[in-house]
Amino acid sequence: MKVLKLATAGSVDDGKSTLIGRLLYDTKSLTTDKLEAIEKTSKQRGYDYLDFSLATDGLVAEREQGITIDVAHIYFSTATKSYIIADTPGHVEYTRNMVTGASTSQAAIILIDARKGVIEQTYRHFFINNMLRVKDVIVAINKMDLVDYSEETFNSIKADFEELMSKRDYQEQKITFIPVSALKGDNVVNKSDAMSWYEGQTLLQHLEELDLKDIYNTGTPRFPVQYVIRPKTDDFHDFRGFAGKVYGGELSVGDEVVALPSQTRSRIKEIYFHNQKFQTASRRSSVTITLEDEINVSRGDMLVKVGDLPTIDKQFTATVSWMDSDKLTLGKKYVVQHGVNKVLAKVDKIHHKISPDYSGIDTDVDGLGMNDIAQVSFKLNKPIFYDKFKDHRTNGSFILIDSQTNSTVGAGFIG
Numbered sequence: 231m232k233v234l235k236l237a238t239a240g241s242v243d244d245g246k247s248t249l250i251g252r253l254l255y256d257t258k259s260l261t262t263d264k265l266e267a268i269e270k271t272s273k274q275r276g277y278d279y280l281d282f283s284l285a286t287d288g289l290v291a292e293r294e295q296g297i298t299i300d301v302a303h304i305y306f307s308t309a310t311k312s313y314i315i316a317d318t319p320g321h322v323e324y325t326r327n328m329v330t331g332a333s334t335s336q337a338a339i340i341l342i343d344a345r346k347g348v349i350e351q352t353y354r355h356f357f358i359n360n361m362l363r364v365k366d367v368i369v370a371i372n373k374m375d376l377v378d379y380s381e382e383t384f385n386s387i388k389a390d391f392e393e394l395m396s397k398r399d400y401q402e403q404k405i406t407f408i409p410v411s412a413l414k415g416d417n418v419v420n421k422s423d424a425m426s427w428y429e430g431q432t433l434l435q436h437l438e439e440l441d442l443k444d445i446y447n448t449g450t451p452r453f454p455v456q457y458v459i460r461p462k463t464d465d466f467h468d469f470r471g472f473a474g475k476v477y478g479g480e481l482s483v484g485d486e487v488v489a490l491p492s493q494t495r496s497r498i499k500e501i502y503f504h505n506q507k508f509q510t511a512s513r514r515s516s517v518t519i520t521l522e523d524e525i526n527v528s529r530g531d532m533l534v535k536v537g538d539l540p541t542i543d544k545q546f547t548a549t550v551s552w553m554d555s556d557k558l559t560l561g562k563k564y565v566v567q568h569g570v571n572k573v574l575a576k577v578d579k580i581h582h583k584i585s586p587d588y589s590g591i592d593t594d595v596d597g598l599g600m601n602d603i604a605q606v607s608f609k610l611n612k613p614i615f616y617d618k619f620k621d622h623r624t625n626g627s628f629i630l631i632d633s634q635t636n637s638t639v640g641a642g643f644i645g
Contacts, residue, residue, distance in 0.1 A: 231310075231311065231312050232310070232311050232312070232442055233311070233313070233314065234311055234312070234336060234437065234440065235335045235336050236313055236314065236316070236335055236336070236339065236437070237315070237316040237318060237328075237331050237335035237337075237338045237339070237359075237364070238250065238317050238338070238339045238340075238341065239328055239332070239338060239340050239341070239355035239358070239359070240341030240342065240343075240352075240355065240372075241341075241346070241349055241351035241352065243343070244341040244343045244372060244373075245283075245343070245413070246318075246339075247283035247285070248281075248282045248412040248413055249282075249372065249412035249418065249433075250285065250304055250315055251268075251283055251412075252282050252412045252413075252415055252418045253306070253433070253434065254282075254285050254304070254306055255280070256415060256419035256434075257306060257419060259306035259307070264285060267284070268284045268285060279413065282413075302316075303315065303317075308434075310438060311437070313437070316334075316335060317331075318331035318332065326551060326553040326600065328355065328358055329358055329362070329553075332358055332359060332362050333362055335362075335364055336364070336365065337364065337365070337366040337367070337368070338359045338364045338366070338368070339367075339369075339370050339433070340352065340359070340367060340370070341370050342370070342372065342387055342391070343372060344371050344372060344374050344377045344380075344384070344409075345373060345376055345377060347386070347387045347390060348387060348390040348391055348394060352391070353394060353587040354586040354587055356391075356394055356395075356398070357586040357587070359403075360398045360399065360400045361400075361586075361603075361643065362623075363400055363620060364403070365402065365403060365404060366406070367403055367404070367405050367406070368406050368407075368408060368436060368437075369391055369406065369407045369408070370410050371384055371388070371407065371408070372410050372412055373412075374409045374410060374411045374416060374424075375411040375413065375414050375416065379411075379424045379425050381425070381428075384407075384409045384428075391405075391407070394588075397588045400620070406436060408428075408431070408432070408433055408436065409422075409428055410433060411424075417432045418433050419433070419434045420432065449477075449478035449479060449617060449622035449623075450478055450534070450535065450540075450622070451476055451477070451479035451480060451513075451538070452476075452477045452478050452479075452532060452534060452540065452617070452622065452624065452625045453474050453475075453481060453534070454474050454532050454569040454570050455472045455527055455528065455529055455530065455570070456473055456475070456529060456570050457472075457529060458471075458473075458528060459472070470524070471500075471519065471520050472521075472533065473516075474516070474517070474533075475515070475516045476513055476514065476515050476516075476517065477514065478513065478624065478625065480510055480511060480512050480513060481510070481519070481533075482498065482501075482509060482510040483499065483500065483501055483509050483510070484498060485497065485535055487521070487533045487535055487536065488533070488534055488535075488536055488539060489526075489527050489532070489533055490531060490532045490534065490539075490540075490542065491531065491542065491613060492525070492527075494523075494525040494526070495523075496521040496522055496523040497521065497522045497523075498519055498520075498522075499522045500519070500520040501517050502519075502520075503515070503516075519533065529570060530569075530571045532569075532615050534615075540617045540622075541615070541616055541617065542614075542615050543613055543614070543616075544611070544613045544614075545578065545607065545608060545610060546607070546608060546644050547581070547605060547606070547607045547608075547645055548605075548607075548608070548628070548644045549619075549642065550604055550606045550630070551601075551602075551603050551640060551641045551642075552598040552599065552601070552602045552603070552604070553600065553601075553638065553639055554632065554640065556632075558577060558597055558606070558630075558639070558640065559577065560577055560580060560596065560597070561577060562577050563575065563576050563633070564577070564630045564633065565630070565631040565632075565633050566608065566610065566614070566630060567628060567630075567631055568614045568616060568627075569624075571614055572631075573610045573614055574610065574611040574633075575608040575610050575611075576608065576609050577607075577608060578607040578608055578609045579606070579607040580595050580596070580597070580604055580605075580606050581593075581605040581606065583595045583603070583604045584603045584605065586603055598640075606642075616628075616644050617644070618644055619643040619644050619645065620645075627643050627644070628641075628642045628644070629641050630642060
């Protein structure tokens with residue numbers, strides 16, 4: 231079954247958790263005991279409705295405050311597709327959590343409270359989805375029941391958001407506007423009778439009809455080698471396969487490939503998935519590849535098609551989202567994990583800090599604090615094989631690790 235990774239974003243109390251809870255409820259994805267717990271807690275709080283946000287707010291602090299703090303991942307399925315939803319927090323101080331939640335998503339839902347319209351946090355959430363090259367963004371204008379399902383209010387917010395869209399640098403992004411009431415269930419799974427003026431799809435209908443091929447950030451195929459398989463049994467005494475995952479495109483038997491960093495050439499001889507042979511390894515498939523020639527390939531190396539080489543360099547410039555309480559400073563050293571490769575890196579230059587509300591840049595920067603986003607250059611102790619993030623989401627991204635604490639302190643997107 232096809233899997234769609236989806237991120238939600240919105241300001242505090244815009245109804246993200248309620249929307250996801252409504253999706254789960256209307257698709258009959260809630261277990262009986264979970265539904266009973268929601269009914270019980272809703273009654274205890276004196277509500278005359280079911281509080282669907284209780285289906286997703288997992289931390290005690292979240293349930294007590296009625297807000298989302300950490301990224302929660304919710305899983306549900308329909309007859310045609312499986313979904314993984316990253317429910318990200320709306321607070322400014324949790325911007326880093328939204329970056330991590332959206333970084334692996336193929337589509338996103340940005341919620342807007344119909345009473346408040348486009349606000350500063352809307353700018354931030356759109357900026358992050360644009361920066362992360364999320365191809366399909368649904369702008370769900372929520373709480374339409376609280377503005378009497380007004381078409382005029384919907385159109386006014388849509389116009390404000392379209393003005394914001396003019397600031398983006400990723401023009402391939404598709405934006406869809408849907409008026410909803412997560413609490414009442416209008417246009418979430420079922421069509422609303424209260425908004426006859428809206429002729430578009432419900433939220434679930436839109437998600438169901440998304441063609442995953444259209445929302446992948448396609449690029450040239452990259453095959454980072456995670457493991458070299460040498461069984462050395464009687465039946466497979468001479469077998470030497472390279473296990474990994476195909477990113478960005480397809481690889482087929484007979485393709486001429488280059489092994490990096492040695493730049494030795496060979497051709498793909500066989501492609502295995504478990505004990506089955508295939509002619510082609512599709513995008514995002516985990517396979518084992520054998521080559522026609524006995525060339526030196528190790529974990530951390532990369533197989534790419536001849537003529538489609540990535541950049542091979544010991545330095546790069548990237549947009550960095552900083553996630554640690556200790557500041558990133560000039561000259562400090564970190565471990566860059568790029569795919570399966572780990573290399574030592576030094577901060578060479580902090581060019582400028584970026585305001586995710588589209589208010590501009592700050593060039594007077596001596597370090598980055600938590601939740602800051604900036605353009606930073608690094609020098610590495612050995613080359614890596616990378617693409618620009620806009621061309622290849624997987625091979626153009628990395629994480630920064632503090633070598634002293636082994637903590638992930640930042641995420642980067644190569645420009």
